[in-house]
Amino acid sequence: MQEQLFDKLEKLYSEMVDIRRDLHMNPELSFQEVNTPKKVAAFLTNLGLEVKTGVGGRGVTGLLRGGKPGKTVALRADFDALPIQDEKDVEYKSKVPGVMHACGHDLHTAALLGVAKVLSEVRDELEGNIVFIHQFAEEVIPGGAKSMVEDGCLEGVDVIFGAHVSSMHPYGIIGIKEGYICACGDTFEIEIQGRGGHGATPHLTVDPVVTGSQLVMNLQQIVSRRVDPIKTAVITVGAFNSGSGLNVIPDKARIIGTVRTFDEEVRDLIEEQMGQVVESTCKGASAVSNFTYTRGYPAVWNHPEETKRMEKLATSLFGEDKVQHIEAMMGMEDFAYYVKEVPGTFLWVGAANPEINAIYPHHHPKFDVDERSMILIGKLFISAVFDYLSEHSRAKSGFIMQES
Numbered sequence: 313m314q315e316q317l318f319d320k321l322e323k324l325y326s327e328m329v330d331i332r333r334d335l336h337m338n339p340e341l342s343f344q345e346v347n348t349p350k351k352v353a354a355f356l357t358n359l360g361l362e363v364k365t366g367v368g369g370r371g372v373t374g375l376l377r378g379g380k381p382g383k384t385v386a387l388r389a390d391f392d393a394l395p396i397q398d399e400k401d402v403e404y405k406s407k408v409p410g411v412m413h414a415c416g417h418d419l420h421t422a423a424l425l426g427v428a429k430v431l432s433e434v435r436d437e438l439e440g441n442i443v444f445i446h447q448f449a450e451e452v453i454p455g456g457a458k459s460m461v462e463d464g465c466l467e468g469v470d471v472i473f474g475a476h477v478s479s480m481h482p483y484g485i486i487g488i489k490e491g492y493i494c495a496c497g498d499t500f501e502i503e504i505q506g507r508g509g510h511g512a513t514p515h516l517t518v519d520p521v522v523t524g525s526q527l528v529m530n531l532q533q534i535v536s537r538r539v540d541p542i543k544t545a546v547i548t549v550g551a552f553n554s555g556s557g558l559n560v561i562p563d564k565a566r567i568i569g570t571v572r573t574f575d576e577e578v579r580d581l582i583e584e585q586m587g588q589v590v591e592s593t594c595k596g597a598s599a600v601s602n603f604t605y606t607r608g609y610p611a612v613w614n615h616p617e618e619t620k621r622m623e624k625l626a627t628s629l630f631g632e633d634k635v636q637h638i639e640a641m642m643g644m645e646d647f648a649y650y651v652k653e654v655p656g657t658f659l660w661v662g663a664a665n666p667e668i669n670a671i672y673p674h675h676h677p678k679f680d681v682d683e684r685s686m687i688l689i690g691k692l693f694i695s696a697v698f699d700y701l702s703e704h705s706r707a708k709s710g711f712i713m714q715e716s
Contacts, residue, residue: 313437314698320430321690328426328686331355333404335418339393339411342449342456345370348391348421352446355425359432361444368459370448375441376432382440383704385697386465386472387427388650389420390450399677400669414679416477416663421446423475423686427693440701443469445650453499453608455646461653470704471618472656473696474647475689479674481662483682486626486692487638488659490619494612495544495572496579497644498605502527502590504554505600508563520565521554523597528552528567530593534585545573545582546642572642574611583607610648618657625695626659630688659692661685 340348349365349372356363356374364373394414398406406412413419428444445465449456466472481487504527506520528549539545549569555562571586573579583605594601626635638660647658663681664670672678 313434314695317430317434317694318691320433321426321694322687324426324429325684325687328422329683331425332418332422332683332686335391335421336404336413337407339406339408339413339418341395341411342392342452343370345392345448349446349448352391352421352425356428356444359428361428361432367465368456368461368463371456371460371463371465372446373465374428374444374446376428376435376438376444378438378440378442378701379436380439380705382438382701383470384441384443384468385700386443386445386469386650386654386656387424387693387697388445388447388472388474388647389424390417390447390456391421392417392449392451392456394451394675396675396677400680402680412677412679414676415451415674416479416681417450419477419663419681419683419686420475420689423689424693426686427690430690430694431697438701439705441468442697450646453497453606455609455649457646457649461649466650466653469654471700472650472654473618473622473693474650474656474658475661475692476645476658477663477681477685477689478660479664479670479672479679479681481636481660481664483662483665483685484630484634484688485662486630486635486659486688487662488619488623488626488635489638489640490614490616492574492611492640493614493658494640494645494648495574495642496611496648497608498571498579498583499608500569500571500586500606501604502567503602504565504567504594505602506561506563506565509561511559511561514561517561518598519561520599521562523594523599524552524554524565524567526597527590527593530589531586534582534589538581538585539578543573543575543578544642545571545578547571547582547586572644574640609644609646610652612645612648612658613651614657615651615655618655621699622657622659622692622696625699626692629691629695661688661692
């Protein structure tokens with residue numbers, strides 16, 4: 313049956329491309345998605361699924377009930393865009409100034425809709441149920457996953473699978489990793505209140521620029537001298553703003569940045585140590601500080617059993633040479649909230665292709681991908697659904713036979 317479904321998926325390819333390009337031309341920012349969820353909901357409704365809108369805010373879910381009892385599998389895609397000007401020279405270039413799909417979420421959505429359409433045609437044969445989770449606001453903390461989970465999108469779900477297109481890997485490569493695959497992502501803001509004055513009389517001032525510069529350097533010692541070197545952590549200052557005149561010592565300075573790690577104990581340590589360093593550095597310079605630390609997404613943990621399942625399926629589908637064991641990355645992904653609740657795994661699907669100029673990194677103004685990667689994602693999802701549902705159906709049958 314799977315081969316027949318793969319054929320159906322490939323026949324849907326042009327429709328999936330049309331969906332992807334429509335979304336690409338009409339992107340919507342995180343927490344501002346209005347038309348995109350409407351389009352998704354309409355598509356799922358036409359398939360006869362049980363559709364819920366406004367899940368957690370702007371999310372959409374579609375429940376496909378199989379004709380036979382069994383477990384429930386969830387598949388997830390995201391649909392928000394980024395505040396970036398699209399600089400590609402293509403016919404499907406974004407029509408919205410300053411907004412574009414620069415991470416592949418449009419492709420994720422189109423791929424999952426294609427999977428929903430294919431599987432809905434064989435619902436009577438399914439030994440269980442499928443929940444299609446279309447998530448809003450993956451790009452901006454606090455993200456959409458957390459509120460969708462809190463609103464019940466995983467109720468009754470036994471396992472979840474997710475995939476992300478990758479411009480870091482050639483088209484056809486499947487990136488898999490057991491355990492941590494994406495880091496947690498926190499943010500911080502430091503306000504330094506000094507006492508401004510003339511640049512020629514620094515002794516009469518409390519210079520927030522000098523204090524802030526010392527603070528930036530002191531923060532780097534947390535990772536190098538406080539965190540176990542066996543563990544991974546990053547403290548990055550992304551912006552340091554203060555003053556506007558060449559001969560004026562400003563009154564205030566503002567420093568913002570991000571923290572990335574995998575280990576929750578390290579995460580706690582860094583937050584505590586940053587607070588101490590900020591207070592002591594500013595106090596030593598007679599400045600007043602205000603330190604705000606905001607926790608973002610947890611780290612994504614790929615459950616071993618489901619990761620091995622997906623590796624086996626990917627190898628069977630595409631060949632051993634196409635499956636790569638990748639390193640964990642310091643980027644964050646709110647798929648973490650799903651796998652904190654139910655077993656699951658998150659993988660990367662290569663989509664770089666120099667022949668179509670799909671060579672730019674994620675979040676780049678010229679970002680693009682090989683759209684055939686939608687077929688790869690679709691085949692992986694379909695295979696995962698059948699493999700998981702049939703395995704648990706066999707297990708149940710065996711149990712019943714033993715009992716009888």
